[in-house]
Amino acid sequence: MQKIDLKTHYSNVEKKSDEWAGLLFDSIALECHIALPFQPNSKKVDPMLYDLTVVQFDKMLGNLSAILDKASAYAEAKKFDVTILLNSRLAPDQFNLVRQVQIACDTAKLGVARLAGKVDSAPVHPDTETTMAELQGRIKAVRDYLAGFSPSDFADAEARTVSQPRWEGKYLTGVEFAIQHAIPNIYFHVTTAYSILRHNGVDLGKKDYLGAMPYKS
């Protein structure tokens, strides 16, 4: 990145013309510190909200898929039908593994669609999966859908109003929805899927949940 010594730059500007220097300062201050961050109609892209949802949800669904692969391998090694794991749950009134995966997928798909203002065109998945192959297909379909988004789809996401049918007309702002609803929810369902399998003996660890880290040295 090109670096510029702004102090020297401004100092030179002042030397040449005090009046213009003042104008320069005012313009930069208005543009950078007041207008840009809060301009409601600006098309500023928020890469962090995109990274927090599209990129990270895709990563978590990939981790979930790999966790389910471990469950399939475990069932095969122990010679039992993996459907037993798919129908397992941690409490009699809690959703089973199939439903946890379906909800994790919907949280990713609809969370991103709502933030981008594209919920009406999101693909519909009718929750009919009963086999591991179908569940993996559901995960893949949602990851393919997420791949169609880019940071520019999130230009208005922070301030967008987000609602759901069950909220009875109430809404959250996009950033509230992301931070307090979509993000905690996807981690809840991936963790619960993980815990159902861990409880049933599948050899899983925290790394399976977190996935690879982009460590630098």
Added chain:
Amino acid sequence: MQKIDLKTHYSNVEKKSDEWAGLLFDSIALECHIALPFQPNSKKVDPMLYDLTVVQFDKMLGNLSAILDKASAYAEAKKFDVTILLNSRLAPDQFNLVRQVQIACDTAKLGVARLAGKVDSAPVHPDTETTMAELQGRIKAVRDYLAGFSPSDFADAEARTVSQPRWEGKYLTGVEFAIQHAIPNIYFHVTTAYSILRHNGVDLGKKDYLGAMPYKS
């Protein structure tokens, strides 16, 4: 907010002096679109990273505290020692409830401290809790610590390099650490604590995990 019509502004600038207009454009472009977002020494505050960690971690620790209160009430109603729940786990080689709560607390405390560059002054908790009262005290201590942070502590958080002893000298950027490590981790441990209790019959639902939503109508 004061609005400025930049096109008119620039046009006037050009009329007065083409040379200075060019300088003005270059300065604004450099400041706003190149320098500001990536300038490592800038004091730009990132309220979203603060909200994602300090505010939301505090909320989740509050939710966890309320979940533990429900566990205490359940043990009292069923007339068994709540310590049985504290020592429960979902798999023989997984951490028990006490350890899940301790790690959730450390994830919040150290996650925020690392992002703010204050890990050396973070309070030390030696993981000696064995009772529910002590666990609740640990949660309260961490929430009190979080309350001491403000958005300005996160001015350099995005680009800060974050490391942990077990990473053997490797590091993540602050934003990678927040999105891919600290945030997934705290939700993992709060969800696991919730699941241990749910599995043992405590009457919990998703709302206990998510907490109150700032719905607007």
